[in-house]
Amino acid sequence: MDPLIIPASEGRAVKVSDGASLRIITPKGAQAADFFAYNAEVISEWLSPMHTWVLNRSIKPREGHELISRFRRPMLTFEKDGASGVHDMMLAACDQFRYEQYGHQGPHPSCSENLQTAMRREGYEIDVVPQPINFFTNTFIDADANLTSPPNPVPPGAYVELRAHMDLICVISSCPFDLAIPDWQINSESGVSELIVELIQ
Numbered sequence: 001m002d003p004l005i006i007p008a009s010e011g012r013a014v015k016v017s018d019g020a021s022l023r024i025i026t027p028k029g030a031q032a033a034d035f036f037a038y039n040a041e042v043i044s045e046w047l048s049p050m051h052t053w054v055l056n057r058s059i060k061p062r063e064g065h066e067l068i069s070r071f072r073r074p075m076l077t078f079e080k081d082g083a084s085g086v087h088d089m090m091l092a093a094c095d096q097f098r099y100e101q102y103g104h105q106g107p108h109p110s111c112s113e114n115l116q117t118a119m120r121r122e123g124y125e126i127d128v129v130p131q132p133i134n135f136f137t138n139t140f141i142d143a144d145a146n147l148t149s150p151p152n153p154v155p156p157g158a159y160v161e162l163r164a165h166m167d168l169i170c171v172i173s174s175c176p177f178d179l180a181i182p183d184w185q186i187n188s189e190s191g192v193s194e195l196i197v198e199l200i201q
Contacts, residue, residue: 001199008192011114011173013122014199015040016164021079021200024172025159026136030152030188032175033195034093034111034132037067037075040167043119045069046130047076049089059141061087061133067162070130075168080161086154088137090147093129094177102179109176118171134175135160137186148183161200172197 006012011034016022024033039045048070049061055072056065063081066074081087095112112129119126136154141147174195177186187193 004197004199006172006174006195006197008174008194009109009114009176011111011118011171012197013118013169013171014197016168016170016199017201018164018166021161021163022170023080023159023161023198023200024135025157025196025198026083026154026193027156027196028188028190028193029156029158030136030154031193031195032137032152032177032186033135034115034173034175035135036115036130036132036171036173038119038169038171039069039075040169043124043126043169045071045073047133049131049133052133053089059089060085061089061135067133074165076162076164078160079163080159083136083154083158083160086136086138086152086158087160088134088139089131090139090141091132091134091137091149093132093173094175095129099179102181104179111173111175114173114176115171118173119169122169132173137175149186150183151185152188 093111
């Protein structure tokens, strides 16, 4: 497959066969990538960061970790981390209501809508937006359990590489978050940018 460009603030679905690998790249750096994965045979089985925390005893995905479904079955292995561990599994996908809570007026693109649109293009209507793995996303939890998102240090060209353990439908969203919120930067100060996805057979 030729490299797939995911435009800024949009999302796309990619079918990944069992044994194939997927590489996600932030060409300009500091662009959060919300990542979702479904069993291509039964989409009621999806990637679950919460179940993955328990298996790996870590709230951040790390190179070598197995990423499992809500049924605790292996879906992917995190094979290569070219972003120095700057990833998150705590933040729910942004949606219209989050932007309104932050005071935004009117419609705003979101990772939840991007997921639903991408799956609809594959012929599926989904009622649940699962918790994503947020690659290239800088979050910090302090000793008092306060959560912040400091400036994103991920450099241009950073990437992650994942290997599938079953036939999957993966959805990657170039997170549209662009509001000026103290201690909650998410993406680059220069704005939201595109992602590139490569399929490695």
